[in-house]
Amino acid sequence: MAVDVTKVSELGVEPGTLPDTMAAWVIREERFGEPRDAFQLEEIEVPEPGAYEVIVRVMAAGVNYNNVWAALGEPVSVMRYGDHPEWGHHIGGSDASGIVWKVGAGVTRWKPGDEVVIHCNMASYEDKEVHGLDPLAAPSQMIWGYETTWGSFAQFTKVQAQQLLPKPRSLAWDEAASYGLVYFTAFRMLMTQCKLQPGQRVLVWGAAGGLGVFATQLCKVAGAHAVGVVSSPEKGELVERLGAVGYIDRTEFPGMMRAGDETPEEERARFKVAREFSKRVKEILGDSPDVVFEHVGRATFPTSVFIVKPFGKVVICAGTTGYNLDFDVRYLWMRQKQIIGSHFANAYECHKANELIESGQIRPVLWKTLGFDGVPEAHQLMRDNRHLGKIAILVGADEEGQGRTEDGPGAIHAEVGA
Numbered sequence: 001m002a003v004d005v006t007k008v009s010e011l012g013v014e015p016g017t018l019p020d021t022m023a024a025w026v027i028r029e030e031r032f033g034e035p036r037d038a039f040q041l042e043e044i045e046v047p048e049p050g051a052y053e054v055i056v057r058v059m060a061a062g063v064n065y066n067n068v069w070a071a072l073g074e075p076v077s078v079m080r081y082g083d084h085p086e087w088g089h090h091i092g093g094s095d096a097s098g099i100v101w102k103v104g105a106g107v108t109r110w111k112p113g114d115e116v117v118i119h120c121n122m123a124s125y126e127d128k129e130v131h132g133l134d135p136l137a138a139p140s141q142m143i144w145g146y147e148t149t150w151g152s153f154a155q156f157t158k159v160q161a162q163q164l165l166p167k168p169r170s171l172a173w174d175e176a177a178s179y180g181l182v183y184f185t186a187f188r189m190l191m192t193q194c195k196l197q198p199g200q201r202v203l204v205w206g207a208a209g210g211l212g213v214f215a216t217q218l219c220k221v222a223g224a225h226a227v228g229v230v231s232s233p234e235k236g237e238l239v240e241r242l243g244a245v246g247y248i249d250r251t252e253f254p255g256m257m258r259a260g261d262e263t264p265e266e267e268r269a270r271f272k273v274a275r276e277f278s279k280r281v282k283e284i285l286g287d288s289p290d291v292v293f294e295h296v297g298r299a300t301f302p303t304s305v306f307i308v309k310p311f312g313k314v315v316i317c318a319g320t321t322g323y324n325l326d327f328d329v330r331y332l333w334m335r336q337k338q339i340i341g342s343h344f345a346n347a348y349e350c351h352k353a354n355e356l357i358e359s360g361q362i363r364p365v366l367w368k369t370l371g372f373d374g375v376p377e378a379h380q381l382m383r384d385n386r387h388l389g390k391i392a393i394l395v396g397a398d399e400e401g402q403g404r405t406e407d408g409p410g411a412i413h414a415e416v417g418a
């Protein structure tokens, strides 16, 4: 049945009652490919909440790179993981703001009508790691709306009660939906994993991207000095506005990116450019960075390991340009540097990070808010690196800016062209 996207903000039911079906953007294995084609609008049965689960009416959803991967079916098919085999579909979306609509057995802290944002880490409360180590270490750990279906690109989403956080009152629905996944990831990388200290120096790759805009702001809040790497002066201006002491346009250093399968001569030539880049970083920061914030992977990792200070840390959460990394390990052991892997954040970190948003110290950076029909286009823009900061999707809200219940600074709107 054709779904009318103009009607997604209308519901014929009150909190506590679910309709039979909902509109959802769905990825299926047979149409893996470019995001513009992989996402299709379908009418799907609304799930009931199980024990300790909550059904949230999605008011707005946030767009992340993970559902670019889900659409492509790379590097692995999400359909093999989590609850996908049970349901046979992937409804993506790992960020949302919304209204608690129905709660399952055992949920006591949330009730229908509560306004929330959602963090995307799921784990079984029966896993021992959840109760003494970290839910990120649990065998059941999964990212909601990526490794599971029932994500936020639909009128309703199904989550664990522990995923809910209070919606910051000064943010509109679209602003509140835009920041969770990347911001909470950046918070764990810098605050927990690197124990960022005032006065430290940080190099942030992709500083105008989703992770980067928050890494840059966190450095400022922590009293650390960030230099952001970007690919245009417009992005550089944004990064300085977010508190970076300076930026470097990586297009001025052609040949620095590792492409793989290099000859020894090509490797030497690349290394020469990396040295020049390193000099520029030191000029801006006053010294080599204590921390390098990595997610680009293959293209930049050799430079990251080379450039970080002796005893410094390269903290990494992704390999967008390739995950088989190749670097000169002598720079690591001789100078006693550390490489730290990091993945999303636990509920405690999410709550601590959310408090900085509630107090206006960290602000979402929203580039565009699109209607519900914009889900494929938003992911294609990300795929093609034609975006800045974050993109939000209106679902239950019918226009941007709705949903503020208190005055406050709101989001930074990144208006410069990408």
Ligand SMILES: NC(=O)c1ccc[n+]([C@@H]2O[C@H](COP(=O)([O-])OP(=O)(O)OC[C@H]3O[C@@H](n4cnc5c(N)ncnc54)[C@H](OP(=O)(O)O)[C@@H]3O)[C@@H](O)[C@H]2O)c1
Residues within 6 Å of the ligand: 064, 065, 066, 181, 182, 185, 205, 206, 207, 208, 209, 210, 211, 212, 229, 230, 231, 232, 235, 250, 257, 295, 296, 299, 300, 317, 318, 319, 320, 321, 342, 343, 344, 345, 382, 385, 389
């Ligand atoms: N493990 C986790 O928990 C976790 C959480 C969040 C995201 N991620 C992953 O992290 C990656 C980045 O996510 P994001 O949301 O920040 O994406 P994003 O908004 O696309 O930002 C990434 C930035 O990286 C830069 N970049 C792209 N290609 C580059 C290259 N060849 N060399 C140097 N810089 C390059 C781009 O900036 P310029 O072009 O301006 O340099 C871009 O703005 C994705 O792979 C995502 O899946 C992982």
